[in-house]
Amino acid sequence: MRARVLLTTAVVALVVAGCGAGSPFDAVQTTEPPQQVSNDAVFPADAERPELADVVAPAGSDSTGGIPVSKAGVGVVGDGDVVIAVYFDFICPYCGVFERVHGPYLDELVAAGGVTVVYHPVALFDHFSDTAYSTRAMNAVAVVADLDPQHVPAFIAALLSEEVQPDEGASGLTDEQIAQVAQGVGVSPAVTAAFTATADFNGALLRLFVPWTVAATWLIPVEDGKVGTPTIVINGERMVENWTDQGVFAAAIEAARS
Numbered sequence: 001m002r003a004r005v006l007l008t009t010a011v012v013a014l015v016v017a018g019c020g021a022g023s024p025f026d027a028v029q030t031t032e033p034p035q036q037v038s039n040d041a042v043f044p045a046d047a048e049r050p051e052l053a054d055v056v057a058p059a060g061s062d063s064t065g066g067i068p069v070s071k072a073g074v075g076v077v078g079d080g081d082v083v084i085a086v087y088f089d090f091i092c093p094y095c096g097v098f099e100r101v102h103g104p105y106l107d108e109l110v111a112a113g114g115v116t117v118v119y120h121p122v123a124l125f126d127h128f129s130d131t132a133y134s135t136r137a138m139n140a141v142a143v144v145a146d147l148d149p150q151h152v153p154a155f156i157a158a159l160l161s162e163e164v165q166p167d168e169g170a171s172g173l174t175d176e177q178i179a180q181v182a183q184g185v186g187v188s189p190a191v192t193a194a195f196t197a198t199a200d201f202n203g204a205l206l207r208l209f210v211p212w213t214v215a216a217t218w219l220i221p222v223e224d225g226k227v228g229t230p231t232i233v234i235n236g237e238r239m240v241e242n243w244t245d246q247g248v249f250a251a252a253i254e255a256a257r258s
Contacts, residue, residue, distance in 0.1 A: 056209070066085060088120070098243065115253070122134075129172040
C-alpha cells in the first residue's frame with residue numbers, strides 16, 4: 001500500500017446559487033475576462049446553457065456526463081459492478097493528488113472486474129488559467145473518448161500527473177502540449193488533430209465538445225448549495241470520509257461491494 005498522503009483540506013467549495021447562463025460558476029469568475037487562447041474554446045457567455053440531451057456527446061460517454069471504464073471496456077458499466085464516480089477538474093491540485101494516490105488502485109479494481117470507474121471531468125476552474133485550460137483539457141479527453149476510447153484512462157492519468165498538471169494561476173498547457181501528452185500514452189496524431197477541430201453550435205463556431213463540457217459540468221453533485229472537486233460518489237452515495245487515507249478509501253469501496 002502506498003504511503004498515506006495528508007492534506008489540510010480536500011475540497012474546494014464553490015457557490016452555485018444565483019449564477020448566470022454562460023457558466024454555472026460565474027460567482028467565482030474574475031472581474032476581467034481572461035485572454036483566451038482561442039474563442040472557439042469558450043462557450044459564449046450570453047448563450048443559453050445547453051442540456052446534455054441538446055449537445056453532441058463523445059461516443060464513450062454516458063447519460064450522466066461521465067465516461068465509464070470497466071473490465072468490459074470504456075463506455076460500458078459492468079453488470080452488477082460497484083460504480084465509483086469521480087468528478088475532477090484538470091487544474092485542481094487535489095484532483096491531481098486523488099489520481100496519483102488512488103489511480104493505480106482503481107485501475108487494478110477495474111482490471112479484476114466488479115468495479116466500474118466513471119470519470120467525470122468538469123470545467124470549473126477556467127478562471128484559474130488565462131487560456132480556458134479546464135475546458136480545453138476536458139474537450140481533448142472527450143475527443144479521445146469519442147475516437148480512441150481505450151486510451152482515456154491513461155490520458156486522464158497523464159494530464160493529472162505531477163509532471164504535467166499545471167498550477168492554479170498558470171497559463172496551462174498549450175493545445176500542442178496537450179496533444180503531446182496524448183500521443184505519449186498512445187493516442188494517434190490523427191486523433192489529437194481533432195482537439196482543435198470546430199463545429200457550429202447554434203451559430204457559434206466551437207470546438208467539437210465544448211457544449212458537452214458545459215452541459216456535463218452542470219451535472220456535478222451539489223450539496224448545501226456548493227460543489228467541490230474532487231467529488232467521489234460510490235454506488236450513488238457521496239463519500240464524506242477522508243479520501244486521502246488509502247485505507248479509508250479502500251474500506252468505502254469494500255463496503256459497497258459487500
